[in-house]
Amino acid sequence: QKEVEQNSGPLSVPEGAIASLNCTYSDRGSQSFFWYRQYSGKSPELIMFIYSNGDKEDGRFTAQLNKASQYVSLLIRDSQPSDSATYLCALETGANNLFFGTGTRLTVIP
Amino acid sequence: DTEVTQTPKHLVMGMTNKKSLKCEQHMGHRAMYWYKQKAKKPPELMFVYSYEKLSINESVPSRFSPECPNSSLLNLHLHALQPEDSALYLCASSHEGNTDTQYFGPGTRLTVL
Numbered sequence: 740q741k742e743v744e745q746n747s748g749p750l751s752v753p754e755g756a757i758a759s760l761n762c763t764y765s766d767r768g769s770q771s772f773f774w775y776r777q778y779s780g781k782s783p784e785l786i787m788f789i790y791s792n793g794d795k796e797d798g799r800f801t802a803q804l805n806k807a808s809q810y811v812s813l814l815i816r817d818s819q820p821s822d823s824a825t826y827l828c829a830l831e832t833g834a835n836n837l838f839f840g841t842g843t844r845l846t847v848i849p
Numbered sequence: 850d851t852e853v854t855q856t857p858k859h860l861v862m863g864m865t866n867k868k869s870l871k872c873e874q875h876m877g878h879r880a881m882y883w884y885k886q887k888a889k890k891p892p893e894l895m896f897v898y899s900y901e902k903l904s905i906n907e908s909v910p911s912r913f914s915p916e917c918p919n920s921s922l923l924n925l926h927l928h929a930l931q932p933e934d935s936a937l938y939l940c941a942s943s944h945e946g947n948t949d950t951q952y953f954g955p956g957t958r959l960t961v962l
Contacts, residue, residue: 773950782939782953783892827891836905837882837951839891 743840758815762828769830818847853954872923872940881923884939
């Protein structure tokens, strides 16, 4: 049974603050983890992927992976109103299979 | 070019109609995917094609029929759908699958009356 858990939110942060999004998963065999952003009515857009334990930074975004504790997180620094969206955590579950969490809705308040 | 295109953007059909959704990518990707997404839910995998062969069918009803005519094109044929099949249908592609990043198209918003 594969499970990916995310707080559904909504998570509200003021503009300029750090938004912290968390995801836990049950499948210890998963090796690759992805964060997608999805605006209402639009398709998912890749933000970051991470394969190795530790941190990976890309601009204002930092993904953190801890395989021993089975969690992956996404930090958004200097949050902007345009970051308001649903953030989907996803993990690969074997050949060609991507399994999504239910998503966290983020609202950045101007 | 990192674009996956889908047509049509919107589709309204009756339960007796036959229609097709189309997806195209020119990134040289060899894996293509169909997902279904209901409102406020995550995408759910329906089908995976790898090197133009169906590799995953997630127990999808036979009223959905995928087709991969070549490595750039993916179709989803629809027949005798139910109102509960109304959803956003997303196509995605990746280089070869497994740990490769999937890129999504804009989706087709399907309404079944």
